[in-house]
Amino acid sequence: MPRVRLSWRGMTHELKDVAAPVERAFLVAVDTGDDPGWTAEESIAELANLADTAGAEVVGAEWQNRRHVDPNTYIGKGKVDELVAAKSETGYTILIADDELSPAQQRALEEAVKTKVIDRSRLILDIFAQHAQTHEGRLQVELAQLEYQLPRLTRLWTHLSRTGGGIGTRGPGESQLETDRRIIRDRIKKLKERVEAIGEQRRTAARGRDRRLIPTVAIVGYTNAGKSTLLNALVGSVVVKAEDRLFATLDPTSRQVKLGEGQTAIVTDTVGFIHKLPHQLVDAFRATLEEVNRADVLLEIVDASDRHFAEHRATVDLVLAELGAADKPRLLCFNKADLIDPAAKDGNTPGPAIAGSVLISAVTGYGLETLKAELSALLASFWVDVDVAIPYMAGELIARIRERGTVDLEYRAFDVRVRGRVSPPLASELDVVARRYHESLREQALPEG
Numbered sequence: 240m241p242r243v244r245l246s247w248r249g250m251t252h253e254l255k256d257v258a259a260p261v262e263r264a265f266l267v268a269v270d271t272g273d274d275p276g277w278t279a280e281e282s283i284a285e286l287a288n289l290a291d292t293a294g295a296e297v298v299g300a301e302w303q304n305r306r307h308v309d310p311n312t313y314i315g316k317g318k319v320d321e322l323v324a325a326k327s328e329t330g331y332t333i334l335i336a337d338d339e340l341s342p343a344q345q346r347a348l349e350e351a352v353k354t355k356v357i358d359r360s361r362l363i364l365d366i367f368a369q370h371a372q373t374h375e376g377r378l379q380v381e382l383a384q385l386e387y388q389l390p391r392l393t394r395l396w397t398h399l400s401r402t403g404g405g406i407g408t409r410g411p412g413e414s415q416l417e418t419d420r421r422i423i424r425d426r427i428k429k430l431k432e433r434v435e436a437i438g439e440q441r442r443t444a445a446r447g448r449d450r451r452l453i454p455t456v457a458i459v460g461y462t463n464a465g466k467s468t469l470l471n472a473l474v475g476s477v478v479v480k481a482e483d484r485l486f487a488t489l490d491p492t493s494r495q496v497k498l499g500e501g502q503t504a505i506v507t508d509t510v511g512f513i514h515k516l517p518h519q520l521v522d523a524f525r526a527t528l529e530e531v532n533r534a535d536v537l538l539e540i541v542d543a544s545d546r547h548f549a550e551h552r553a554t555v556d557l558v559l560a561e562l563g564a565a566d567k568p569r570l571l572c573f574n575k576a577d578l579i580d581p582a583a584k585d586g587n588t589p590g591p592a593i594a595g596s597v598l599i600s601a602v603t604g605y606g607l608e609t610l611k612a613e614l615s616a617l618l619a620s621f622w623v624d625v626d627v628a629i630p631y632m633a634g635e636l637i638a639r640i641r642e643r644g645t646v647d648l649e650y651r652a653f654d655v656r657v658r659g660r661v662s663p664p665l666a667s668e669l670d671v672v673a674r675r676y677h678e679s680l681r682e683q684a685l686p687e688g
Contacts, residue, residue: 263330264290266300267322268337269308276550277514279304279337285514286337286359293366298329302337312351313344319351326352335362338515342391360387360517367520375437382430383523389423392416434523441529453495453643454618454662455505457534459559461551462511464542465574469601470494470508473611491530498615503643507534512558514550521561528562536617537569543598544578570617571596572610577603619645622660627673630654636672640665 266286270279279302287297303318312319313336322334333355334348340358348356357365364384371377458466473496493507507530521528531537539555541548559565576583576590577600583590590598590606592613599606625646629636630653637655640646646659654676657669 262295263298263332264295264335265298265322265325265329265331265333266290266335266337267314267318268300268302269314270302270304271307272304276547276553281547282337282514286335286362289359289362289366290335293362293369295333295335298331299325301325308338309344310341311343312347313338313340319348322348322352326354333357335359339517345391359515360519363513363517363520375434378430378433378437379523382427382434383517383519385423385427385430386519386523387517389420389427392420392423438525438529453503453505454535455507455530455533456496456536456538456614456618457507457509457531458538458540459509459531460511460540460555461542461548462513464511464540464551465601466508466511466540467492469538469540469572469574469599470506472601472604472607473506493530496611498611498618502615502618504614504618506538512555514554516554516558521558525562531559531562531564531567534564534567535621536614537564537567538572538614539569540572540574542575543573544575548573568617568621570610570614573598574601576600576605618662619660622662623666624659625661625666625669626656626658627669628654628656628676629669629672630676633672636668640669 266283268279268283268286274282283300283302287300290297301314301318301321303314305315309315314322325331331354334352334357336344336348336356336358338358339360340348340356345356345358364380364387367376367380368384371380458470460466470492474494491507491509493505495503496506497503509528509530510524537559539552541552545551556565559567573596576598580598582588583598583600583605584603586600586604586607588605590600590609592609597606597610597613599610601607622644628651633655637648637657640657640661641648644659644661644665646657646661649656649658661669
């Protein structure tokens, strides 16, 4: 927290830490019945967790059943009057709507309750802004915030004109609001260029991994399902900050994990998804979320202790479909088994694997060996059979085959016979080397083996 320094007539005094006042939040939602599996009350409960994560104190909530949201004020006039009365009772300083508000709805509510009004999207963007640690994360969050704010621009943004260069930077007759919009559009354009440059760096790194022929796994799932904790457990050390909070980590982290049976994979922890995830965030984080598209397999992690896990899975499917990754091979991993099964508190107990899913506890280690075995088997199911002869001079390739395949090697007089199963990229490389070897034998009229 900042310390305040006062100076008067050459004397300076340093005061104690001054804490910023905690905002008192009041929540409001509309239940139109169009959101299967979610009632307004349940959605507001999640909104309360989001508000708490953002640092606000929730002092009350109201929800309303309507066939459609009110196009002018989001909720009905009677409910608006109730919100005005609730302000005098609770002293709330911010009103948070559970759905994305149009600029007109936001202005109407602000005029009615005489206080700041934001929606779920703006709240999530604020949480992302708090938690973005890397340069990449901060750029992506700023881009999402500006794209969200542009259509909601008001005269409150006049401070932006100071970044435009001052005299000579405005067109004749251009209003301050138009100037601010132009400044934000220019900033958005620059941010998109920088985010795209980051995306190209990621694609270059991915091509390097492809050349090493290591399979990739992306951990996906609802926020706070335990993705970061699972990556730490698979690696065997703390590589990602893991907290019991929504969106505790935003920046993807990749680590090499040994799965057994000659299998090694690059496992990446990705940003969590959430109900009504702002589309600006999906667009801004697209360079980061490309890790999902590039992965060979998705490891979908689900909080088995949450009674809404089915709705959470539906949200994950929706975002994956938007990213074009809905059809990727997937292993379903039910986490937090220690919260529902006393046996899972023992990390040495093997967890069950049923119909393409596993039950684990990333905290205790329960079921982790089963998870590795299932993941290894899923990756191996894409392997192909090989039976080729390659020369001894391909020693580096032979070493990689032994490390990343399930093969028998027969060392013969002039070459090595490789029989077994390997990944498709490795099989392609073997085929190229084998064909060149056979061509050289034919040219020299030499026998094989």
